[in-house]
Amino acid sequence: MNHLLRSHAPISDAGWTLLDEEARERLTPPLAARKLVDFSGPHGWDYSATNLGRTSALASAPSAGVSGLKRQVLPLVELRADFELSRAELRDADRGAEDVDLEALDNAAHQIALAENVAVFHGWQDAITGMSEASPHDVLELGEDTDSYPARVAGAVERLQCDGITGPYGVALGREQYRRVVETAEHGGYLLFDHLRKIVEGPLVWAPGARGAVVVSLRGGDFLFESGQDLSIGYDSYDADVIRLYLQESFSFRVVTPEAAVALTA
Amino acid sequence: MGFDQYHEPPGELPPPTRTFARLCASLTEEAEAIGWYEQRIALETDPEALAVMRDAQGEEFKHFSMDLEFLLRRMPAWREIAQGILFQTGDIVEHGEEAEAETFEGAGAGAEGAFEAGSLGIGSLRGASR
Secondary structure (H helix, E strand, O other), X not given: OOOOOHHHOOOOHHHHHHHHHHHHHHHOOOOOHHHOOEEEOOOOOOOOEEEEEEEEEOOOOOOOXXXXXXXXXXXXXXXXXXXXXXXXXXXXXXXXXXXXXXXXXXXXXXXXXXXXXXXXXXXXXOOEOOHHHHOOOOOEEOOOOHHHHHHHHHHHHHHHHHOOOOOOEEEEEOHHHHHHHHOOEOHHHOEHHHHHHHHHOXXXXXOXXXXXXXXXXXXXXXXXXXXXXXXXXXXXXXXXXXXXXXXXXXXXXXXXXXXXXXXXXX | OOOOOOOOOHHHOOHHHHHHHHHHHHHHHHHHHHHHHHHHHHHOOOHHHHHHHHHHHHHHHHHHHHHHHHHHHHOHHHHHHHHHHOOXXXXXXXXXXXXXXXXXXXXXXXXXXXXXXXXXOOOOOOOOOO
16 A cells, blocks of 8 residues: 555545546546646656756855765655545545535545646746746737737747747646637637647647747647646545545646746736 | 458547557567567577667667557556556566456446546547547
């Protein structure tokens, strides 16, 4: 048994299968960052830091005649979203109920996916530098007028190209921006979604938590997501009525090429 | 050869699974090459030819090991079992049974087929639609 303590939970094998499948189904659509960045791992729960290959100076040496350097590493961060499920609901699932109430799990899945997106796209104070805050490019305005979206996105792509950042490119769109794009047809009936995809030559990604949009290069090597423990459901405690579980992951994220992303505000 | 490494329709497989299948196929090919060189070396009498083949077989050792390491990194449950078996002294089968039990016991049946004990196995979503 590992640290997730799953076998201590009063949950049947079928119940765990149900919960894992539900979580996977709910997590995959909103995990936008993983659709755009390089992913490595998972390296395990006991993996604590990413090697940066750099050193920092030390003020002194332990004794005369030698010098020393300190290695720099990027610590992994942990995200955890707690939730409670009704034991009666899980018992009904074991009886074959198809309409089991897993809303708390669904909400936790959305929350942790959103947090991962925010950390990658915009940063997490004292923990992660996000794409938009690392980017040296001026922030462009996307605005609300969808007529201007192709020009704004093309402008972002042009900035990347001017810096020698090759494509294909991808776009993370916040919820509101994504909704506007998918519901809009341009003059002549051409879908704005398809037009933007042609401009970036890559995916448009629904990115809950993203503020506005971020245009990024997908050539690889620019944005590195390192997973320690990938998203997992763990067990916390239970009483007569509920089981307390949590979704958890550990990861680091670093921007290797700050110029490879352009942020567009809402 | 074509696309024989796929057991299911490639178009229905997510990119990480296709990559995984390619490396599995590569691992198989490297293992076959090691076996073929071993047979040739067993019969060859020319010292110079033997040296060349031993060097070539060494390349296959490297390729096989790189393929294996890649696959183990992508599938932690496999890695965990391998850690209990590889480079150990003693009874291989016993180590195998113990490693398998330790890996999956803590995961619960819900983790069957998952990438690590208890993991949802989501990983990279590059290439996923939407």
